[in-house]
Amino acid sequence: MLQTVETGQILFQPGDQRTLYRIERGALCHYMLWSDGRHELIEFAFPGDIVGLGQLHRHVSTAQAMVDTVVSIVSDDEFEVAIDCDDRLSFRVASAVEREFDYLRDRALATESVTAAARVANFLLALSSMNGPEGRESDLISDDVTAGFVADKLHMSIEKLGAALLHLKKEGAIRETPSGLRILDAHALRRLADAA
The missing domain is CATH 1.10.10.10 (Winged helix-like DNA-binding domain superfamily/Winged helix DNA-binding domain)
Incomplete structure (x- = not known):
């Protein structure tokens, strides 16, 4: 199922139920907002990239469309196949888990x-x-x-x-x-x- 995200619209933000998305067309800006007000750029995501990675049940970061963007939801089975074929994706998952830990520590502090x-x-x-x-x-x-x-x-x-x-x-x-x-x-x- 395809979903359109208009320019400037938020695809997901902290607190939203975790969902994995593949960029089909367009581009997203993926960033963190820390408790002290800092914005930290995580990545720009382009067609073929999967966003929304992590282990927690809810997102801790924000993905916002830079241009009109089309995404599809990635199922657990699709993700397993993708991670087996793409070493870069494994590193991105590890980074996401580390970012979640930092986010939880930041909120606690x-x-x-x-x-x-x-x-x-x-x-x-x-x-x-x-x-x-x-x-x-x-x-x-x-x-x-x-x-x-x-x-x-x-x-x-x-x-x-x-x-x-x-x-x-x-x-x-x-x-x-x-x-x-x-x-x-x-x-x-x-x-x-x-x-x-």
Whole structure:
């Protein structure tokens, strides 16, 4: 069965049920979108190429038509014959499996980073609420509060703390100053803290 994919249309994307396709006519751009927003080009696929390779039940990459493209679905039997005849296809499958592993690790680390950011946001809000009654600026976390102290209190590594702080900075909730961390957006910090 043939399927037409118009220019710019997505053939598959992360989360779609895995299906193997052979390009019959046209061309596809096959790429990954990582959690940090990077696009990584995997390949350009042309007539005769099979795309959608991997071991997971769902796709982790995206295939988008560069021109009007016609594809056919490749059955398991057809794929077995193709892989027996084409060494290059075996290498592409191995690369796809490695890419899936990297994708799963990337997603796990991104989720862990958000959770760590929520814990740090809660901690910063707690410190901020104590500053006012003690006569200090409520939106400034003094540089007397060391990274080691915070990491110890939150039971996380310095590296994880650094990643969490970077996440909070990217969200516009905090920024570094010569005096310490300044809370720029307490509402954003509360929203992030609520993600815990």
